[in-house]
Amino acid sequence: MSEEYDFDVAIVGAGPAGCAAALVLAQAGIEVVVLERGQYPGAKNVSGAAIYGPVLNNLVPNYWEDKESFERHLTTKKITMMSEARSMTIDVDLRDFNQTPYNGITVLRPKFDRWLSEKAEAAGAMILPDTMVEDFVWKDKQIVGVKSGEEELRAKLVIIAEGTNRILTEKAKLAKHPHAHHYAVAMKETYELPKKQIEERFHVTGTEGISNEILGHSRGIPGGGFFYTNENTLSFGLILNAKSLAEKKLKATEVFEDFKNHSYIRKLLKDAKMIEYSAHMIPKGGFKNLSKLYGNGVIVVGDAAGMALNAGLYMEGMNFALESGRIAGEAAKKILESNNYTKKSTKIYKNELKKSFAYQDLKTFKRAAKFLENERIFAHYPELINGLFYRLLKNNGKPREKITRAAIKHIITRTKILKAIKDVIGGLTSL
Amino acid sequence: MSDAKKVMTIDEKLDLTKITTDHNYEHITINPAICKAKCTTHDCVYGCPADCYKFTEGEDAEGPVSYDSVACLECGVCRVVCPHGSVDWHNPKGGFGVEFKHS
Ligand SMILES: Cc1cc2nc3c(=O)[nH]c(=O)nc-3n(C[C@H](O)[C@H](O)[C@H](O)COP(=O)(O)OP(=O)(O)OC[C@H]3O[C@@H](n4cnc5c(N)ncnc54)[C@H](O)[C@@H]3O)c2cc1C
Ligand code: SF4
Ligand code: SF4
Numbered sequence: 001m002s003e004e005y006d007f008d009v010a011i012v013g014a015g016p017a018g019c020a021a022a023l024v025l026a027q028a029g030i031e032v033v034v035l036e037r038g039q040y041p042g043a044k045n046v047s048g049a050a051i052y053g054p055v056l057n058n059l060v061p062n063y064w065e066d067k068e069s070f071e072r073h074l075t076t077k078k079i080t081m082m083s084e085a086r087s088m089t090i091d092v093d094l095r096d097f098n099q100t101p102y103n104g105i106t107v108l109r110p111k112f113d114r115w116l117s118e119k120a121e122a123a124g125a126m127i128l129p130d131t132m133v134e135d136f137v138w139k140d141k142q143i144v145g146v147k148s149g150e151e152e153l154r155a156k157l158v159i160i161a162e163g164t165n166r167i168l169t170e171k172a173k174l175a176k177h178p179h180a181h182h183y184a185v186a187m188k189e190t191y192e193l194p195k196k197q198i199e200e201r202f203h204v205t206g207t208e209g210i211s212n213e214i215l216g217h218s219r220g221i222p223g224g225g226f227f228y229t230n231e232n233t234l235s236f237g238l239i240l241n242a243k244s245l246a247e248k249k250l251k252a253t254e255v256f257e258d259f260k261n262h263s264y265i266r267k268l269l270k271d272a273k274m275i276e277y278s279a280h281m282i283p284k285g286g287f288k289n290l291s292k293l294y295g296n297g298v299i300v301v302g303d304a305a306g307m308a309l310n311a312g313l314y315m316e317g318m319n320f321a322l323e324s325g326r327i328a329g330e331a332a333k334k335i336l337e338s339n340n341y342t343k344k345s346t347k348i349y350k351n352e353l354k355k356s357f358a359y360q361d362l363k364t365f366k367r368a369a370k371f372l373e374n375e376r377i378f379a380h381y382p383e384l385i386n387g388l389f390y391r392l393l394k395n396n397g398k399p400r401e402k403i404t405r406a407a408i409k410h411i412i413t414r415t416k417i418l419k420a421i422k423d424v425i426g427g428l429t430s431l
Numbered sequence: 432m433s434d435a436k437k438v439m440t441i442d443e444k445l446d447l448t449k450i451t452t453d454h455n456y457e458h459i460t461i462n463p464a465i466c467k468a469k470c471t472t473h474d475c476v477y478g479c480p481a482d483c484y485k486f487t488e489g490e491d492a493e494g495p496v497s498y499d500s501v502a503c504l505e506c507g508v509c510r511v512v513c514p515h516g517s518v519d520w521h522n523p524k525g526g527f528g529v530e531f532k533h534s
Pocket of ligand 3: 510
């Protein structure tokens with residue numbers, strides 16, 4: 001290595017994006033360091049969380065043989081619509097997802113991030129926890145390293161994997177100050193429940209598990225709840241559109257407590273003991289919130305680049321983080337080979353990323369973020385559908401109505417039809 | 432806990448989260464003069480998931496809201512929702528702040 005540089009590549013942040021890049025580079029024998037501000041990788045991080053098995057398998061083949069890597073694999077998906085006193089759940093049993101590499105797995109971030117960082121470390125990467133990068137080292141208009149306190153660390157290429165708070169990405173002039181409407185606030189609670197009770201309550205065995213997305217009952221604030229089973233814990237939380245809270249003068253913490261007190265949620269969490277409360281901000285994602293992906297001496301991956309999708313029923317970011325991190329690692333190998341670190345060369349990363357599902361999905365779903373700002377989806381429709389079922393099922397001593405007639409009457413009296421048609425079309429084209 | 436209706440206070444919940452406070456460095460500061468002169472929406476109070484922002488009471492308050500970092504979960508919401516750039520937001524120094532174990 002040339003004397004000017006301490007490392008070939010310096011990565012800021014040991015989340016899934018940073019760790020994926022570090023693993024790929026270390027496996028190629030490249031000298032790479034990961035700087036992480038947390039007490040350990042994962043200490044600052046929060047997710048639901050579900051990951052796609054094939055994406056992880058692409059990075060760590062046969063990951064499931066390592067019991068530390070995941071909590072449960074998903075075989076049941078539930079979607080619930082809640083209104084004040086009612087709820088309706090669609091329950092999809094996906095036992096064909098029992099095959100490895102598993103379609104979906106659940107993880108807890110403090111454990112998962114640490115596991116993935118240890119993989120990178122074993123391959124030869126250096127992981128430095130307790131280290132907050134405050135700024136870059138610049139040489140003319142090129143980034144040539146990072147600064148933490150008094151210390152400077154020089155690297156040929158810097159990969160920003162700092163997550164949703166784009167402090168450094170802004171400093172590198174690759175993103176502007178954030179707009180509130182691009183973000184959602186997410187609150188999470190983790191509960192302890194003995195394995196046996198999880199198995200009985202959710203009808204799962206072995207490492208099988210369930211996910212449950214929950215719409216409605218968030219006091220008209222666009223957003224949605226999530227629920228996942230882990231080995232012997234439950235993950236539960238609520239995601240709310242950040243901008244709408246002040247508009248409605250509702251506090252995030254109060255909306256969450258209210259949501260949690262719905263009888264449907266109380267049943268999910270019955271007898272479970274809360275062991276942690278956490279919160280994080282989620283980029284609503286989509287194409288519009290993408291940062292610039294490369295600059296002189298620098299590339300950006302994962303949430304820092306805005307690569308996430310938060311569309312109520314879809315909540316993804318780790319998949320994009322893992323994939324963009326992996327691609328950044330591959331691209332960095334080529335950039336190092338070219339020995340040119342200007343924009344012309346770092347552009348390789350964007351070109352490679354464009355071919356991947358990560359970029360393609362963001363393009364496909366570019367209207368989803370907009371669709372999710374539509375309050376009717378979150379407040380009106382869950383109410384409507386629960387009301388309809390109430391009407392169909394309630395026995396009031398009179399002859400029952402035909403389902404189609406009841407549905408039409410119920411919907412016509414409660415909805416502006418044109419708006420509803422617009423919402424349906426909007427929904428179909430955006431999702 | 433049974434399924435009886437119960438609202439947990441945010442303080443009870445935050446007791447479960449490990450946070451190491453840096454007594455030599457405030458990672459977030461607000462500018463009460465800006466809040467007082469410009470703000471009518473107080474987005475920080477509604478958006479913060481740890482209730483670090485509170486409405487102030489009394490005539491002699493510097494601004495309409497006060498901020499206390501002790502329970503900050505480092506989510507970043509206040510930085511993003513404040514419409515007037517009153518929030519000066521930094522990450523805590525390495526090793527300080529929140530330390531999640533099960534999230
Ligand atoms: C409640 C919730 C539920 C979610 N559920 C899902 C889900 O089910 N599935 C899914 O795919 N995604 C989910 N997401 C999104 C997912 O968590 C993110 O997309 C993902 O974490 C992004 O990974 P990353 O590596 O880009 O960033 P992060 O995971 O945020 O990692 C960034 C890392 O950089 C470190 N760092 C930041 N700044 C510095 C600095 N200056 N110096 C040193 N270190 C620094 C941080 O401490 C952190 O470790 C969820 C998010 C939330 C909040
Ligand atoms: S910090 Fe921002 S949002 Fe909060 S009161 Fe001040 S100006 Fe308003
Ligand atoms: S970063 Fe999040 S938890 Fe901390 S004060 Fe701001 S909004 Fe509250």
